[in-house]
Amino acid sequence: MKKLLGLENISIEFDKNPVVKNISLKIEDGEVFGIVGYSGAGKSTLLRSLNLLLKPTSGKVFYNHENVTNLKGSNLKKFRKQFGMIFQHFNLMETRTVYNNVRIAVDKKKGEKEKVVKQRIRQLLETVGLEKLANKYPQELSGGQKQRVAIARALINKPKVLLCDEPTSALDPLNTNTLLKLLKKINRELKLTIVIITHEIDVTKAICDRVSFIDNGELLALGSPSEVFINNTTSSIQKFISFNEVHARTLPYVKNKFGVHGKQIYQLIIEDENVVQPLISNIQELFSIKTIVLAGGIDVYGSSIVNNMFVIFQGDRTGVKKTLDYLLKLKVKIKQHGEDEVQE
């Protein structure tokens, strides 16, 4: 894949207050790229610098290898047309039908024939599954349907990039799922690059090829969802995940109730082909080590399948040591569980 967007040492301040701090990253043509972090981390501000809705205080923005940071007037307008945008609260016009909410966004300057425009709107409404609701008004639609109108509207001028600012935050889990599937479908079928802001780890796991984790204006991690959320030991990322992971709440109870020391608990991160290997029974056969599984769950992180397990090994010290060596050789990632947070 080739690089489509690039930020180089971007900083953004509001009234001398730094909100984005020296961030550099590249977004590839055709990928789904996530920007993740707590509320107030600077995600929306960063997103808006990509299409220069916000000009950075310092640093450079690249599009197709061209430095676009200082574009002005008609060149800036032309540049922005490469982007469509959707938002958490849909921003539809309540007095217009679904069809007209899309129609109003058509770039008139292109001078396209009405027939061509009509055909494209119909086609887009079909893509987002709303062809039968073209004459309805926003108040007659569910949240998920409204967001799909917003997607059709954002795509009407055939942008190269779709910027999504918390597109699922106002939706229930069912609608979230449908919307994520739709985003993935348009990413593939229209070869659209998608940049999506979210504070929900499940959203990134479902559709992102790569994610960036932003905390307090800084880029703390960048990589595949499993690299960023499972293999990264930065404490603010671990805490972020613990919102979603039951074991962060349950393991302290196990430790207190049964007098288990934190360091007896190992987190095993078993990925891809190892997921279907009989590792636990191998350990028992080879080293006479018994395994108590406290928690475990298999999940899909982007293109990786990961079994994230918390275990206690029972047996002599040499056996445990051999077990750890054996697992490490198989590229299982191992972390010893600390008292308060997971440590390498």
Ligand SMILES: Nc1ncnc2c1ncn2[C@@H]1O[C@H](COP(=O)(O)OP(=O)(O)OP(=O)(O)O)[C@@H](O)[C@H]1O
């Ligand atoms: N136009 C602005 N003027 C002044 N301060 C702003 C402006 N836009 C954002 N901020 C401040 O910058 C900080 C980061 O805001 P931003 O919206 O980028 O964060 P976020 O990570 O997207 O959070 P959220 O998910 O809550 O929107 C916040 O403290 C916010 O108040």
